[in-house]
Amino acid sequence: MVMMKHSFFSLSLLLIILFHSTTTSSQTPAPSPSSSPTDIIRILKKAGGFTTLIRLLTTTQVSTQINAQLLNSNNGITLFAPNDNAFSSLKPGFLNSLSDQQKDELIQFHVLPTFVTITNFDTLSNPVRTQAGDDPERLALNITSSGSQVNLTTGVVNTTVGGSVYSDHQLAIYQVDKVLLPRDFFVPKPPPPPAPAPLKGKDSKKKSEDGAVSPAGDNSDAMSLKKHMHGIWVFVGVVAVFSL
Numbered sequence: 001m002v003m004m005k006h007s008f009f010s011l012s013l014l015l016i017i018l019f020h021s022t023t024t025s026s027q028t029p030a031p032s033p034s035s036s037p038t039d040i041i042r043i044l045k046k047a048g049g050f051t052t053l054i055r056l057l058t059t060t061q062v063s064t065q066i067n068a069q070l071l072n073s074n075n076g077i078t079l080f081a082p083n084d085n086a087f088s089s090l091k092p093g094f095l096n097s098l099s100d101q102q103k104d105e106l107i108q109f110h111v112l113p114t115f116v117t118i119t120n121f122d123t124l125s126n127p128v129r130t131q132a133g134d135d136p137e138r139l140a141l142n143i144t145s146s147g148s149q150v151n152l153t154t155g156v157v158n159t160t161v162g163g164s165v166y167s168d169h170q171l172a173i174y175q176v177d178k179v180l181l182p183r184d185f186f187v188p189k190p191p192p193p194p195a196p197a198p199l200k201g202k203d204s205k206k207k208s209e210d211g212a213v214s215p216a217g218d219n220s221d222a223m224s225l226k227k228h229m230h231g232i233w234v235f236v237g238v239v240a241v242f243s244l
């Protein structure tokens with residue numbers, strides 16, 4: 001009888017321990033599937049200090065897009081989140097000088113279409129593809145890392161990852177001390193493609209275009225003559241030097 005009581009006691013003790021360990025371990029993993037979908041704005045609001053970023057994410061609707069991507073894709077998202085200090089150290093009026101399209105590009109430039117843990121940045125190859133696009137001249141984002149030190153450069157701005165704001169299996173948010181400005185905002189745009197000929201006055205337009213062909217040809221002839229002459233002068237110079 002005493003024996004039975006004893007074993008009953010140890011069994012319930014074992015059960016209590018088991019139950020306790022399963023409940024505590026189930027607290028560590030991220031949100032259970034039954035929880036509501038991830039809302040990046042809610043996460044940033046909770047973290048605090050991201051007022052301007054939240055405003056830009058909302059006005060550009062990139063937040064809606066990110067929430068949808070998290071729901072519909074398995075690749076996850078990484079967001080570099082400049083805090084309010086980062087935005088206030090921009091040149092005064094800079095943000096207001098951007099068009100809606102540039103604001104969209106700026107915010108997409110802070111988003112990677114994959115979930116990257118802090119120690120996995122060294123697996124990416126430079127330039128890293130952001131959601132702003134992959135033009136290596138204008139939209140390059142280079143990331144170099146060693147352990148948890150992560151350096152970012154856009155060619156215009158250098159900064160480092162200041163810490164992790166949030167991470168689950170899908171979404172990683174890292175705080176950065178500077179706004180990542182793409183080179184695209186600072187290098188001159190390539191000349192736009194020639195405008196289509198207006199419908200009215202098509203014939204006169206054509207005439208003037210035909211007329212323009214011959215001077216252009218003359219020009220290139222003149223150019224090659226110039227080059228030719230230049231060559232002759234260099235030759236004359238070399239001969240002169242040698243005959244000294």
Ligand SMILES: *[C@@H]1O[C@H](CO)[C@@H](O)[C@H](O)[C@H]1NC(C)=O
Pocket residue numbers: 144145146149150151
């Ligand atoms: C990051 O940049 C700092 C200087 O800004 C440098 O000392 C460090 O070596 C860099 N780290 C990596 C991993 O590139």
Ligand SMILES: *[C@@H]1O[C@H](CO)[C@@H](O)[C@H](O)[C@H]1NC(C)=O
Pocket residue numbers: 126127140141142153154155156
């Ligand atoms: C980024 O990395 C690529 C490849 O290493 C390099 O060619 C490019 O110059 C780098 N750009 C910047 C802005 O550091």
Ligand SMILES: *[C@@H]1O[C@H](CO)[C@@H](O)[C@H](O)[C@H]1NC(C)=O
Pocket residue numbers: 153155156157158
């Ligand atoms: C960024 O870092 C690179 C190399 O570390 C340096 O050459 C460049 O001048 C820096 N650019 C800015 C804007 O600080």
